Amino acid sequence: MPVIQTERLTLRAPHESDLERIVDLIGDYEVSKMLALVPHPYTREHGIDWLSQANTGKPGCETVFALDAGDSLIGCVSLGKLPNDPTLGYWLGRPYWGRGYMSEAAGAALAWLFANHPVDELTSQAMDENPASLKVLRKLGFSDDSKGTCESLARGEGRPSTVLRLKRDTLIKTVTV
Numbered sequence: 001m002p003v004i005q006t007e008r009l010t011l012r013a014p015h016e017s018d019l020e021r022i023v024d025l026i027g028d029y030e031v032s033k034m035l036a037l038v039p040h041p042y043t044r045e046h047g048i049d050w051l052s053q054a055n056t057g058k059p060g061c062e063t064v065f066a067l068d069a070g071d072s073l074i075g076c077v078s079l080g081k082l083p084n085d086p087t088l089g090y091w092l093g094r095p096y097w098g099r100g101y102m103s104e105a106a107g108a109a110l111a112w113l114f115a116n117h118p119v120d121e122l123t124s125q126a127m128d129e130n131p132a133s134l135k136v137l138r139k140l141g142f143s144d145d146s147k148g149t150c151e152s153l154a155r156g157e158g159r160p161s162t163v164l165r166l167k168r169d170t171l172i173k174t175v176t177v
């Protein structure tokens, strides 16, 4: 896994030593309720399982970047289903919302993806009740593709959502990596 440096963040592979932070931050229902495959409550065992499947290099595994703001993990960006049907997912711990961190981090991860993989487009999905995430995606150059339902393990039911698509040449570069 590469290490990517942006103005304020280091994107790096998540480590076992990140487990407590992951469980603490993603265990916040305000975070997990916006995500598809994150259960609530979120236990250490969930975190261990998730860490063990990340970055294995096996087909379909997630490429996961931990977002490190200097002294600890504040969130993650994941690129799923590489290389054939790539998807983008992400979350930040609640104390770190609203400071432009995700636009910075996701922009860097996408710039890395297009520079290093023969991928021409990818999709992401956000619940329609998640304007912050929809804004992050549209700011990066994603455009609306279709309407759907986003699964939510934390809620136990799906929610109306928008699928958005980004093409290689429509990425709006928010950072230089």
Ligand SMILES: CC(C)(COP(=O)(O)OP(=O)(O)OC[C@H]1O[C@@H](n2cnc3c(N)ncnc32)[C@H](O)[C@@H]1OP(=O)(O)O)[C@@H](O)C(=O)NCCC(=O)NCCS
Residues within 6 Å of the ligand: 030, 031, 032, 034, 035, 090, 091, 092, 093, 096, 097, 098, 099, 100, 101, 102, 103, 104, 125, 126, 127, 130, 131, 132, 133, 135, 136, 139
């Ligand atoms: C979605 C999330 C990643 C956004 O991260 P962030 O670092 O706060 O996002 P940014 O600051 O880069 O950008 C958010 C943008 O949305 C805007 N925004 C935030 N809340 C909003 C709201 N309720 N309505 C409209 N716009 C809103 C912000 O003003 C900002 O716009 P700007 O760049 O023009 O100032 C973060 O809130 C999060 O992790 N939420 C929980 C998990 C989640 O939703 N993951 C994504 C699942 S699809």
